[in-house]
Amino acid sequence: MEGELFSDDFRTTPYWQDIAPSVSVPKMELPCRIDVLVVGGGYTGLNAALQTAREGLETLVLDTEHPGWGCSMRNGGQVSTSIKLSFSKLVKRYGKDVATALCQEGQASLDYMHHLSDNEGLDLGLREVGRFHGAHKPHLYETLARESEAGHPVWNAQTFMVSRSEMASELGTDRYYGGIVYPHHCSIDVSRYHPSLLKAAQEAGALVKGNCAVLKIERSGNAFRIQTSEGILKAGKVILATNGYSGPLSPWHQRRIVPIGSYVIATEEIPEDTVDRLFPTDRILSDTRKLVYYYRLTPDRKRILFGGRVSLSETDPRSSALKLHRDMSALFPALSAVKISHAWMGFVGYTFDTLAHCGEDKGLYYAMGYCGSGVGMASYLGMRVGQKAAGTDTAPSAFERISNPTRPLYQGNPWFLAPSVLVYRLRDRIGI
Ligand SMILES: Cc1cc2nc3c(=O)[nH]c(=O)nc-3n(C[C@H](O)[C@H](O)[C@H](O)COP(=O)(O)OP(=O)(O)OC[C@H]3O[C@@H](n4cnc5c(N)ncnc54)[C@H](O)[C@@H]3O)c2cc1C
Numbered sequence: 001m002e003g004e005l006f007s008d009d010f011r012t013t014p015y016w017q018d019i020a021p022s023v024s025v026p027k028m029e030l031p032c033r034i035d036v037l038v039v040g041g042g043y044t045g046l047n048a049a050l051q052t053a054r055e056g057l058e059t060l061v062l063d064t065e066h067p068g069w070g071c072s073m074r075n076g077g078q079v080s081t082s083i084k085l086s087f088s089k090l091v092k093r094y095g096k097d098v099a100t101a102l103c104q105e106g107q108a109s110l111d112y113m114h115h116l117s118d119n120e121g122l123d124l125g126l127r128e129v130g131r132f133h134g135a136h137k138p139h140l141y142e143t144l145a146r147e148s149e150a151g152h153p154v155w156n157a158q159t160f161m162v163s164r165s166e167m168a169s170e171l172g173t174d175r176y177y178g179g180i181v182y183p184h185h186c187s188i189d190v191s192r193y194h195p196s197l198l199k200a201a202q203e204a205g206a207l208v209k210g211n212c213a214v215l216k217i218e219r220s221g222n223a224f225r226i227q228t229s230e231g232i233l234k235a236g237k238v239i240l241a242t243n244g245y246s247g248p249l250s251p252w253h254q255r256r257i258v259p260i261g262s263y264v265i266a267t268e269e270i271p272e273d274t275v276d277r278l279f280p281t282d283r284i285l286s287d288t289r290k291l292v293y294y295y296r297l298t299p300d301r302k303r304i305l306f307g308g309r310v311s312l313s314e315t316d317p318r319s320s321a322l323k324l325h326r327d328m329s330a331l332f333p334a335l336s337a338v339k340i341s342h343a344w345m346g347f348v349g350y351t352f353d354t355l356a357h358c359g360e361d362k363g364l365y366y367a368m369g370y371c372g373s374g375v376g377m378a379s380y381l382g383m384r385v386g387q388k389a390a391g392t393d394t395a396p397s398a399f400e401r402i403s404n405p406t407r408p409l410y411q412g413n414p415w416f417l418a419p420s421v422l423v424y425r426l427r428d429r430i431g432i
Contacts, residue, residue: 005325007268007339012317014074015266015298015305015342016191023195025067025208030230034060034207036389037226037235039214039249041067043194043374044367044382045241046201046208051386052239053206060235061206062228064213068194070245074346075375076264076294076307077193078284079113079186080131081106082370082377084354087153093353094402101398102355103154109380113186116197116379123196125189125299127282132162134176134287137431144180144288158183172278173331176287187284188375189299214249217364224363237389240366241382243374244347247412253366254412256357256404258350262372263320264307265328266298266342267335275301278332288431290424293327303341304328312418317343348372357404358385358397365389369404 036052038045041063053059063069083090083106090099117126135141141164148159162170164178171179202208216227217238224235240250244259279297286294295306310323321343329336351357351369358367358381365388367381387393 005322005340006318007341010339010341010343012343014190014264014344015303016073018342020073020191021195023198023202025198025210028207028209030209030212030228030233031058031060031207033234034058035236036060036239037062037214037224037233037237038206038239038241040070040241040243040245041198041208041210042070042072042241042243043197043378044243044385045239046194046197046206047379047382048239048241048365048367048386048389049201049206049208050197050204051383051392052390053201053204055390055392056205057236057390059206060233061201061208062212062214063208063210064229064245066210067198067208069210071243071346071348071374072194072378073190074264074344075190076284076296076305077188077190077375078131078286078294078296079110079126079188079376080182080373081110081155082356082373084371084373086147098398098401100154101401103152105380105398106377107155109376110184110186112380112383113188113376120200122193122200124193125187127187128184129187129282129284130181130183131185132170132179132181132281132283132285134171134173134179134285136176136287136289136428138177140288140431141177141179144178148180156184169280170283171285172280172334175331179287181283185284187282187296187299191299193375217249219362222363237363237365239385239389240364240368243368243370243378244349246349246368250364250366251411253368255406255410256351257369257412258352258414258417259347259412260309260350260372260414260417261314261345262307262309262348263311263317263324263345264305264343265321265324265340267304267306268339268341269302270304270335270338272301274334278334279304289428291421291428293331295328304335304338309421312421314345317345320345348374352405352407353402355402356381356399357402358399359404360385360388360400367399
C-alpha cells in the first residue's frame with residue numbers, strides 16, 4: 001500500500017537535478033599556490049569566489065563532491081530576510097543598535113538577490129511572489145495579527161492578514177485559522193540559480209574543482225598549507241563555506257554548527273484544475289509550527305514541493321517521504337492519492353543562537369549557520385566575506401559584532417536533536 005505512493009520513476013535525488021542545465025567543470029590539476037582558497041562550492045563559496053576573482057585574486061574553489069552537491073541544489077527556493085528572531089528578542093539580547101543592524105542585513109540579503117537578478121544578470125528565476133504563513137492554532141492568528149499591525153521597526157514589511165473566511169483566495173485548505181502575507185518574500189528556480197552562479201564565478205576567473213576534499217588547514221607563516229585529497233597547496237587566504245557539511249576540518253566551526261536534516265518531497269504532475277484550486281497564487285508557503293512545513297509549487301506549476309522535519313532522528317528520504325505525504329494530505333485531502341516522484345534531504349547548519357555568523361581570524365574567513373534559511377543569506381554573506389578577503393569591504397557585518405556561541409561538550413554530534421524535536425512536536429500540538 002505504502003509503495004503505491006511512489007511513482008514508477010521515483011528517485012531519491014532532488015527534483016531540481018532533473019531539470020538543471022549542466023555547467024561543465026573542467027578537470028584540472030591542483031595548482032601549487034593560489035591567493036584565495038574557498039572550501040565549499042555552494043551559494044556561500046561561489047558568491048565569495050565571484051568577488052575575489054573579480055578583484056584579480058587567483059581563486060580556487062574546492063568541493064568534496066561536485067559543486068552544488070550540498071544544500072544549494074537541494075533547497076525549497078524560498079527567499080526571506082532569513083532573520084528568524086523577532087526584533088524585540090534581538091533587542092533584548094544585543095541592544096537596539098545591533099538588533100537594528102542585524103535586521104538591516106536581513107533586508108540587504110533579500111535585496112542582494114534582486115541585485116544578482118537585475119544587475120548581475122544571473123538566471124535565478126527570482127519572483128516576488130510573497131509568502132503566506134498560516135496560523136495552525138486560532139491564538140497564533142491573533143499573534144500574527146498583532147505583528148502585522150505593529151509593522152517592522154526596520155524593514156518595510158507591508159504585511160497583511162488573511163482571515164479564515166478569506167482563505168480560499170490564498171490556499172485550498174481549511175486547516176489554517178487564517179494567516180499573514182509577507183508580500184516581498186520571493187521564490188527562485190533552484191535548478192537555475194546555482195548553475196548560473198557557477199558559470200559567473202568561472203567567467204570571473206575562479207577555478208572550480210569538484211571531487212577534491214580539503215583535509216587539513218595549517219598556518220604557515222602569513223599563509224596556509226592546505227592538505228587535500230589530491231595533494232598539497234599553499235593559499236594566501238582561506239574562506240570556509242561548508243555550512244551544514246562542516247566536518248572536523250575546523251573543530252572551532254564544527255563546535256558552532258549543528259547539522260540538522262531537512263526533508264522534501266516532490267509530487268508527480270498534478271492536473272491543472274487541482275493546482276489552481278489548491279494553490280490559487282504562486283506564493284511560497286509556510287506555517288506557525290516550530291517544526292515548520294515549507295511548500296510551494298514548482299516553477300512550471302505542475303508539482304508540489306513539500307518539506308519539513310518529520311522524524312525524530314535522521315532517516316532515509318524514502319521513509320520520511322511517507323510521513324511528509326501524510327502531513328501534506330492532512331492539509332490537502334485532495335492530494336492523498338497523488339504519488340511522490342522525488343524525495344531527498346540535506347543538512348542545514350543550525351546555530352545555538354538561531355543566527356547566521358561570519359568572521360575572520362588572521363586570513364581565515366567564514367560564513368555559515370543560516371538555520372535552514374540561507375538562500376538569500378548564504379549568497380549575501382558569501383559576497384561579503386569574499387569582499388573582505390579581497391580587501392574591498394572593511395565595514396564589519398552585524399553578524400561579526402555578535403558572539404558565536406557553542407555549548408559545553410558539544411563537538412559536532414547533535415545527540416540532543418531527537419529530544420528537542422519531541423519537545424517541539426508537543427509544543428506544536430499545543431501551539432506554544
Ligand atoms: C531540504 C532543504 C531545503 C531548504 N530550503 C530552503 C529554502 O526554501 N529557503 C532558504 O532560504 N534556505 C533553504 N535551505 C537552506 C539553504 O539551502 C542553505 O542555507 C544554503 O544553500 C547554504 O549554502 P552553502 O553554500 O553555505 O552550503 P552548501 O550548499 O551546503 O555547500 C557546502 C559545500 O561544502 C562542501 N564541503 C564540506 N566540507 C568540505 C571539505 N572539507 N572540502 C571540500 N568541500 C567541502 C560540501 O560538499 C558542500 O557542497 C534548505 C536546505 C535544505 C537541505
